[in-house]
Structure formats: structure tokens, C-alpha cells
Amino acid sequence: MxxxxxxxxxxxxxxxxxxxxxxxxxxxxxxxxxxxxxxxxxxxxxxxxxxxxxxxxxxxxxxxxxxxxxxxxxxEYNFSAKTQKPVIFDCGANIGMATIFFKWLYPEATIYAFEPQTKTFEFLQQNIKNNNLSNVFCYNLALSDEEGTITFYESDSQNLMGSILEDRVVGTKIEVKTKKLSDFITQKADLIKIDVEGAEKLIVKDLVENKLLSKEKIDQIIMEYHHKIPNQKSSMGTFLKPFENNNFEYQIRTDFQQLGIFQDMLIYFF
Incomplete structure (x- = not known):
């Protein structure tokens, strides 16, 4: 265009x-x-x-x-918190644009930002440092349902994109450190933002297994859900079920152009 x-x-x-x-x-x-x-x-x-x-x-x-x-x-990440000092988890922080947006909305927010791709993480750190953002904690790792390492595909095309799914990225195959999001949630989260290029199911699995997917533990979630990933069967109904079982309402924002093609879907859980 x-x-x-x-x-x-x-x-x-x-x-x-x-x-x-x-x-x-x-x-x-x-x-x-x-x-x-x-x-x-x-x-x-x-x-x-x-x-x-x-x-x-x-x-x-x-x-x-x-x-x-x-x-x-x-x-996309506009939200209304019940406090001027919300606790926010930015999962898939990239260079920190969403983190900066959250700090613009709520300057006193505490933010935990996770980004596994090395070069992207360097830009994330630089953006946090250059703006003297307080109470922002950055972690160079991928979030999963278990601690260890996972195969990660890092783009070679200078678009700073990475994924645990080979079909999402054309690039270099590396190993990255993984941790569970549940290990970082020690108080109620006002917002969890998740944009992890296909790993969202692993994060939700961890939250369910550790009994954190509840309105008492998490107020809102904004998630990019990756639908119709090549070579994967549609499973959105199964994915949404734990949220419905734990009293989350949701709205879905997406565009549709053609049957059978990949689709980014933004889901707001509240």
C-alpha cells in the first residue's frame, strides 16, 4: 500500500x-x-x-x-484499571511499545515485561532506560507451561519477530530459556497482555494448572490469539472453555477476508 x-x-x-x-x-x-x-x-x-x-x-x-x-x-491495549497503580504483565513485549503505552496511561504502574528474542530485548531495555521508566522489570525469556528451554525461531528479515512455531517465522532456529508466568504472579494482576505468536495456549495452560485463571487473581487479559495456523487444527472452542468456566466474559476483535487462512484475533477477557 x-x-x-x-x-x-x-x-x-x-x-x-x-x-x-x-x-x-x-x-x-x-x-x-x-x-x-x-x-x-x-x-x-x-x-x-x-x-x-x-x-x-x-x-x-x-x-x-x-x-x-x-x-x-x-x-488495542487501552484499558480501564481500578487503581492508578496497576500491576501489568506484558508477555511478548517486543521493543516495549505496549509497555510505554501502559506507562502513558498509568505512570505509576508496575510492569513485568517478557521478550525472548535477543535483539528485540536489547531495544526493549534501551527504551526503558532512555525514558527512565520506574517499576518496569524486563526478562529475556519465553513464557511456557514449564521451566527449561524451548526451540525458538528468530526472524532473519529484520522484522524483530520470533515464535516457538516454525510456521510463523522464517529464520534461525535457536534455544531460549523458559519460565512459567505463574512464578511471577505474586499479587493480583490488573492486566495481562499476551502477544506471543502461538505460545498463548502454553501460558493459559500454566495459569489453569496453578489456579490463577480466576477473577480473584487476574482482573483483565488482552490477548492476541493466533487462529488457523498452518498445519494446526482449529481449537478455539477448547481454548475459550477455561475462561468461561472461571467467569470471564470476552469480546473478540478481528478481520476476516478468506476461508482457511491465518487470522490474528484480539480477545479481551474481563
Whole structure:
């Protein structure tokens, strides 16, 4: 898609966001700046932009622009906490864009951020350090249903993407350290955000086995669910059952274009 068509669509979405007029103008300015930088500075590494007072770096401007649109224009991780000091788990933190979004929403939040991919984790650490974000704890590991190691596929295409599923990523096969999310939940979680490219079933299995998938332990979950992964049978009904059994309601946000193809589904559990 043409860069300026993408920009125009993002601007239209921005005008409908629940932001002040000055915030909308600022976001539109940043989007316009990124559109031009994707053209004139596309090979610059690292790419850098200031957004709502945060300095954010990424591998290149294409990736940086994509994440700004996904998180700050898409507003996918917007949520209402019952406290000004929520406890948040960012599972699949990538470079920290969602973590920064959460700190923008709730400056006093405590955030635990998990990212297994080495280069991506370096950007995550840099973004936390550059913005002096307090009470943000970063872990270079994958979350699973058991502690140990797991085969991980790390992209070779400079898109900072990784997955435990070979069909999700074309790249290098490595081994990464795993831990259970349940080991980190020592108090009620106000939000758990999960975007782990196919490993969400393992995380949920761990929470169920350790009796943490309950409204008493977790207030809200925002999860990217990966549907119709190649060579895998559909199992969404089975996946949702533990949430229904533990009194979670849910809403599903997704697009549909063609039968039988991979589909990202954003599920809000509350």
C-alpha cells in the first residue's frame, strides 16, 4: 500500500481516538514524520521518534511506524484499571511499545515485561532506560507451561519477530530459556497482555494448572490469539472453555477476508 494512503488512513483513525485535540495533533505530526522518514531514512539504524514525551527506538522506521500505528493509533491495549497503580504483565513485549503505552496511561504502574528474542530485548531495555521508566522489570525469556528451554525461531528479515512455531517465522532456529508466568504472579494482576505468536495456549495452560485463571487473581487479559495456523487444527472452542468456566466474559476483535487462512484475533477477557 502507498505510504501516503497508509498515512491518511492512520490520520482518520487518530481523529476518532479518545484524545484531546492537542494529543491528536501531536500524534498526527508523529505519523506524518514517520511516513517521510520511511522514505528518506529507511536504512537508518536505529530509528528514533518522540511520542507523548517518550523517546522510542527500533531497528528501522518501517517497524517503528508499524508499532506506533498498532499500539497508539489502533489503541488495542487501552484499558480501564481500578487503581492508578496497576500491576501489568506484558508477555511478548517486543521493543516495549505496549509497555510505554501502559506507562502513558498509568505512570505509576508496575510492569513485568517478557521478550525472548535477543535483539528485540536489547531495544526493549534501551527504551526503558532512555525514558527512565520506574517499576518496569524486563526478562529475556519465553513464557511456557514449564521451566527449561524451548526451540525458538528468530526472524532473519529484520522484522524483530520470533515464535516457538516454525510456521510463523522464517529464520534461525535457536534455544531460549523458559519460565512459567505463574512464578511471577505474586499479587493480583490488573492486566495481562499476551502477544506471543502461538505460545498463548502454553501460558493459559500454566495459569489453569496453578489456579490463577480466576477473577480473584487476574482482573483483565488482552490477548492476541493466533487462529488457523498452518498445519494446526482449529481449537478455539477448547481454548475459550477455561475462561468461561472461571467467569470471564470476552469480546473478540478481528478481520476476516478468506476461508482457511491465518487470522490474528484480539480477545479481551474481563
Amino acid at each position: 502507498n505510504i501516503f494512503i497508509e498515512l491518511w488512513r492512520a490520520i482518520l483513525k487518530t481523529t476518532r481516538l479518545p484524545l484531546s485535540i492537542s494529543q491528536k495533533f501531536h500524534l498526527i505530526f508523529v505519523l506524518t514524520k514517520l511516513a517521510f522518514l520511511k522514505i528518506v531514512a529507511k536504512k537508518q539504524t536505529p530509528a528514533k521518534v518522540r511520542l507523548f514525551g517518550f523517546e522510542i527506538v527500533n531497528y528501522n522506521y518501517r517497524l517503528l511506524d508499524y508499532l506506533v500505528k498498532e499500539v497508539f493509533v489502533g489503541f
